[in-house]
Amino acid sequence: MDAEKVRRAPSIRDVAKLAGVSHQTVSRVLNDSPSIKPATKQRVLDVMNEVGYRPNRAARALVTSRSNTIGILTAQTTAHYGPTTSVNAIQVAAREAGYMVSTTSISSLSPEGIIEGLEHLVEQSIEGLVVIAPQERVFDAIRSLSIRVPLVTLDALGTDAARSLSVDQIAGARMATRHLIELGHRDIVHVAGPRDWTEAEGRMRGFLDEMRSADLSLIPPVLGDWTAQFGYHAGKELAGFRDFTAVFAANDQMALGILHAFAEAGIRVPEEVSVVGFDDIPEAAHFWPPLTTVRQDFAELGRRAVALLLSELAGESDLDHAAVRPELIVRRSTAPPRGGRS
Amino acid sequence: MDAEKVRRAPSIRDVAKLAGVSHQTVSRVLNDSPSIKPATKQRVLDVMNEVGYRPNRAARALVTSRSNTIGILTAQTTAHYGPTTSVNAIQVAAREAGYMVSTTSISSLSPEGIIEGLEHLVEQSIEGLVVIAPQERVFDAIRSLSIRVPLVTLDALGTDAARSLSVDQIAGARMATRHLIELGHRDIVHVAGPRDWTEAEGRMRGFLDEMRSADLSLIPPVLGDWTAQFGYHAGKELAGFRDFTAVFAANDQMALGILHAFAEAGIRVPEEVSVVGFDDIPEAAHFWPPLTTVRQDFAELGRRAVALLLSELAGESDLDHAAVRPELIVRRSTAPPRGGRS
DNA sequence: GTTCGAAATGTGAACGTGCACATCGACGAT
DNA sequence: ATCGTCGATGTGCACGTTCACATTTCGAAC
CATH class of the missing domain: 3.40.50.2300 (Response regulator)
Structure with a gap:
């Protein structure tokens, strides 16, 4: 009412004065302390509303x-x-x-x-x-x-x-790899992420684990940088070799680049080569062909x-902190290899 | 040195005491005030360093x-x-x-x-x-x-x-549309973004402007939701009509979905239908075919x-606030229409 | 040595909130 | 009637910084 001073945001003391209580009571309302009479509480709340009171974060942060x-x-x-x-x-x-x-x-x-x-x-x-x-x-x-x-x-x-x-990156990578192996692929190449990314490391490890447990020989993985651009260049390179029937890319973007390179080189996916990605970005379902990939939530x-x-x-440092399980999404970029060895 | 008290972060007063100055002098160092003797300033800085002083943002925020x-x-x-x-x-x-x-x-x-x-x-x-x-x-x-x-x-x-x-969304949309018109397209359909997005509105307006100034008749635009998923459904729908030779999608994701639907329907891009997107997301260069689109910085x-x-x-409210100009990126999803009317 | 002004530094209060503690009143047990 | 207890509220200070103003120091000019 008597806000004749300059524009200064109302403080709890202003509210207190108008409500006819002490500033501490207002503070109690703010932190809804148990022992406060409902009537006073309501009165304070009304005043707050009326004057448009907003707690000052800085002051609170300072004191607490x-x-x-x-x-x-x-x-x-x-x-x-x-x-x-x-x-x-x-x-x-x-x-x-x-x-x-x-x-x-x-x-x-x-x-x-x-x-x-x-x-x-x-x-x-x-x-x-x-x-x-x-x-x-x-x-x-x-x-x-x-x-x-x-x-x-x-x-x-x-x-x-x-x-x-x-x-669980390792589990995800194993799923992707096993899917290819189960389709009958034996020569699988992995286009990995950058070396010092732990995610890339995990996917690489999962790939290697699965290949080893299926007792398959290894084609040296390609180390990439996650971009579609890199995938494209890697794909062009790979198109020259053709000593594999499937590619496991460490993420969907690189997979996209690979699909692009293969399309340009006239390599048909999945008839000639299968491709798997990782992440399941929303676009992956609409690549051509739609990408088989590993979904992460x-x-x-x-x-x-x-x-x-x-x-x-809060001090209770024992919450569930297990890894989230990924999920394999099979679409149309994977199929059994042509000569179907297995 | 004599930090026998509990862990409490050092304040400017602590620093002041150790440096043998007043807290205000320390404050002056903090805000590098002009009138302060280099020697004292250095001494204060040394002490700060030694005790690991960090200004308290909350306190500063409170007072300023x-x-x-x-x-x-x-x-x-x-x-x-x-x-x-x-x-x-x-x-x-x-x-x-x-x-x-x-x-x-x-x-x-x-x-x-x-x-x-x-x-x-x-x-x-x-x-x-x-x-x-x-x-x-x-x-x-x-x-x-x-x-x-x-x-x-x-x-x-x-x-x-x-x-x-x-x-400048309008300019971008005009560029995309003009590109199609210059290639000879006359029947162009626009797959737009959601109605209440101002960006979608701008792109729609640019499209309409350009179509009108070329005096072309209009196919009613399709209103979408920016997603590849929607683009796919719209593309399937459109594939049934074929009363157009080019599609201008309001963003790259929808364009991707459209490409997907067309590929499934056996419609070749760009031979039979041209497709243009908007945004130039990094993946657009690797769609199949690589997408002609409008780049925004x-x-x-x-x-x-x-x-x-x-x-x-700072009070100088007259900075340059002109629109940023977009740029047309021509790739391989656009070509002259088959029957080449123009 | 005195005086003066500017440079350098110090003093005290304020910012808005929460905490620890004090106070006040009412009510039930003795 | 007296005392203790508990619920409800008030009092004063502290948090770490900056601001306005006061004070000291210093060097130069006389």
Whole structure:
């Protein structure tokens, strides 16, 4: 009513005065403390509503030394489907739990770039951190900064620096490989992801495990960079050799590039060569031919990351943290090999 | 040295004591005030380093009532390539300018969902807001909340509620359409985006403008939802009619679905029907056939959004805010029509 | 040596909230 | 009637920083 002063947001003291109570009572209403008379509570709430009171986060953070914020560190690769989906899920889950989310994407994968990004997050006194940049050097940076907040990593193999949460990459890769073997393929080539990505490592391991247990001889894998562009070049290269009947690409984008190269070279998929991808991006169902691939539930992963973080913040650090099982999606890019050896 | 107390982060007073100066002097070092003797400054910096001092953001925010944070509101559609790329660019640019970024993705496009997301951001007392959810109802929500911070919108047509920044959708759509017309197509069908997306609206408008100025008769456009899935169904439908020789899809994903449907129906692209997309996602170059499309520089858009926001925060609200020009990328999904009328 | 102004530094209060503790009143048991 | 207990509310301070203003220091000019 008598707001003759300049524009200053109303504080709990203003509300208190208008409601005829002490500021502490208002504070109690805010944190809904048990011992408060319903009538006073209502009166305070009414006043708040009337004057448009909004709690000041900074003041609260200062006194409680809790920021109510969790940080996300992502590689720029978030332009990829999976990480983005996870990030979205994290944001929604965090908001539901009353947390804010501060995201930082690191522009370069150099140690300086990584450290800069981490510093930026740490300075915000985040309470928890989710890392979606599963490269070893990122973990090195984390260790070197000795970050002391709960930390969850997505899509990585268990690294000691962090609690990691992931779709079981090895199992997924084994499914894909076994599918090809069961169709009768014996000469399978793997187009892998970059060496220092733990996801790439996991998929490679699964592939190798399955090949070994089927006692098949190995064609040296090709190391790629996840892009369709690379897949295309690798595919052109491979088209020259033809010492294989199936390709297992470490992600759908590279698979797409490979399909492109094969189409150009006149190699028919799946009649002459089968191709399998990984991730099941929404577009994969509409590649030509529609891609057989391994589906990962990225959103579920994001939600679990938040759950894990919150439980750790609450001190109950023994939540379910098993790997999420992937799922094989068979479409039309795989078929038995021509000469059907097996 | 004598940190016998519990773990409490050192404050400027602690630093001051150790350096033998007043807390205000330390504060001056922090904000590098001009009048401070280099020697004392160095001494203070040394102590800071030694005790691992980190400024407390909350305290600073409380007293200055500035949060140093900008908010991003995105639709879940951020799983799409464009928005994600822009978000990343915003994060990098904001960090360079010393700002934090708090992102909220709205889970549902219902009015409640939108308002909930906005409230969540406003409660963090953000200093500026970038909205990447160019639906009219989002702007309605913004208006209804009478948000009072600088606001920039991406990918939208000029809406009065906000300063908008965009790639010129109309020009892009005209380029795509003109390309088809110049090849000799006369019967072109447009598979559009959802009605209340301003981007979809812009592309539709550009298409209609160009068709009218070439004096061509119109096939009623199909209204889609941006997904490859929809494109596929629309493509199957269209395959039955064949009263067109070219399709202009409002984005690359839908174009992909259309290619899929046509491949299944045995319609050869581009020999029988030409297809054009929009966005130039990295995969578009590897569709089969490689897709002719309109490239947008999403990262540039993100950077400009931050620049615009910062200039507005600084009071100089007259920065360049012209539309970014898109670029036509001709690949192999377009060719002259069979009967070559023109 | 005195004076003066500018440079360098110090002092105290404020920002808005939560915490620890104090106070007040009512009600039941003795 | 007295005391203790418990529910409901109030009081004062602390959090770590910046701001406005006060004070000291220093060098140069007289």
